[in-house]
Every structure is written in structure tokens, then in C-alpha cells.
Amino acid sequence: MTLDKLIIEFDKGLRTLLAPAQSARPLPGRDLNEPELAAADKKHAAGLMRVNHVGEVCAQALYQGQALTARDPAARTALEEAAREETEHLAWCESRIHALGGRKSLLNPVWYVGSLALGMAAGALGDKWSLGFLAETERQVEAHLGGHLETLPEDDAKSRAVVEQMQADEARHAETAVTYGAQELPAPVKVAMKFASKVMTKTAYWV
Numbered sequence: 001m002t003l004d005k006l007i008i009e010f011d012k013g014l015r016t017l018l019a020p021a022q023s024a025r026p027l028p029g030r031d032l033n034e035p036e037l038a039a040a041d042k043k044h045a046a047g048l049m050r051v052n053h054v055g056e057v058c059a060q061a062l063y064q065g066q067a068l069t070a071r072d073p074a075a076r077t078a079l080e081e082a083a084r085e086e087t088e089h090l091a092w093c094e095s096r097i098h099a100l101g102g103r104k105s106l107l108n109p110v111w112y113v114g115s116l117a118l119g120m121a122a123g124a125l126g127d128k129w130s131l132g133f134l135a136e137t138e139r140q141v142e143a144h145l146g147g148h149l150e151t152l153p154e155d156d157a158k159s160r161a162v163v164e165q166m167q168a169d170e171a172r173h174a175e176t177a178v179t180y181g182a183q184e185l186p187a188p189v190k191v192a193m194k195f196a197s198k199v200m201t202k203t204a205y206w207v
């Protein structure tokens with residue numbers, strides 16, 4: 001890895017953690033009215049959107065790890081496209097957290113560094129395992145977002161619109177990884193990933 005590349009990636013990391021994310025696509029549900037939620041519902045929705053924001057911080061780091069290690073140029077281009085959409089997800093989650101009066105996770109730097117290390121470790125195993133890890137992550141996130149749609153306040157149509165669009169995007173990202181040769185991960189690895197994400201989501205709901 002060249003020093004140039006390392007500096008660019010370091011810069012991306014700082015931007016993920018410190019700068020507001022930008023979105024080319026409009027915010028899903030932007031034309032809907034901000035709902036009048038009971039205080040407890042608002043707090044719950046903000047907690048869920050904080051969890052989703054953490055997920056997107058991790059996605060930034062995972063895709064960054066991929067970009068550092070992917071060998072196939074076509075795969076790299078497709079991954080960069082997916083990574084751009086992850087940045088939009090980051091922006092959308094930020095916007096909902098703000099509107100709901102919540103705050104972002106204080107542990108974002110920890111989530112970021114951990115995910116970057118995981119992404120690079122997966123990358124070191126070669127493209128097919130690295131893509132396999134990505135595909136499984138996207139599938140688990142898609143399922144997790146489905147769970148949020150069941151618990152998000154019914155009246156918070158704005159958050160629901162964001163989560164629904166993210167869910168559709170993550171499903172597509174999983175397909176992209178498969179298209180470029182993702183290897184199906186062994187079942188115990190999938191279980192370990194589910195456990196790790198449970199710890200992360202439970203923590204991020206509060207901190």
C-alpha cells in the first residue's frame with residue numbers, strides 16, 4: 001500500500017467521524033411532515049436511528065477496508081458505488097437523529113476502527129472471502145432493518161421511509177458482492193457475526 005493511499009483513507013475516516021455526510025439522492029420521505037411523537041416514542045426512534053447510524057459508520061469502514069485490499073478493478077468500481085450509497089445512508093440517519101432530538105453514538109471512533117480492522121482482515125484473505133464477508137454483512141443488516149420497521153413508531157413515517165430505502169439498498173449491495181464472486185461463509189462465522197452485531201446494536205441504542 002502506498003503512503004498516498006493511506007493518507008486518502010485516513011482522511012476518509014476522519015470525515016466519516018467528524019464531518020456531516022453528503023447525499024446525492026434526496027432524503028427518503030423528505031416531503032412527509034415531521035410527526036408529533038410522544039416523548040418516549042421520540043426517544044425510542046432516536047435510539048434506533050442512532051443504532052442505524054453506527055451501522056453505517058461501520059459500513060464506511062468495511063467498504064474502506066475493501067477498497068484498500070480489492071484486487072479486481074471491476075469489483076472495486078462496484079464496491080465504490082455501494083460505498084457512495086453507504087455515505088448517503090450515513091447522511092440520512094444523521095438527519096433523522098437530528099430531527100428526533102437525539103445524538104450520535106459516543107463510541108463511533110471505536111466502531112469505526114474495529115470495522116476497518118475487520119474489513120482489512122477479511123480483505124487479506126482474498127477477494128472471494130472478503131466479498132463473502134460483505135455479502136453476509138449486508139444480508140444481516142437488511143434483516144436487522146426489517147426488525148426496526150417492526151418496532152419504529154407507526155407515526156414516524158419519515159424514519160420509516162429512510163429505513164425502507166436503506167433496506168432495499170443493502171439487499172442490492174449483497175447481490176453486488178455475490179455478482180463479483182462472494183464466497184458463502186461457514187455457518188459458525190455467520191453466527192459469530194450475528195452475535196457481534198447484537199452486542200454492537202444493544203450498546204449503540206444507549207451510548
Ligand SMILES: [Fe+2]
Binds near residue numbers: 056059166
Ligand atoms: Fe447502508
Ligand SMILES: [Fe+2]
Binds near residue numbers: 082086138173
Ligand atoms: Fe450496504
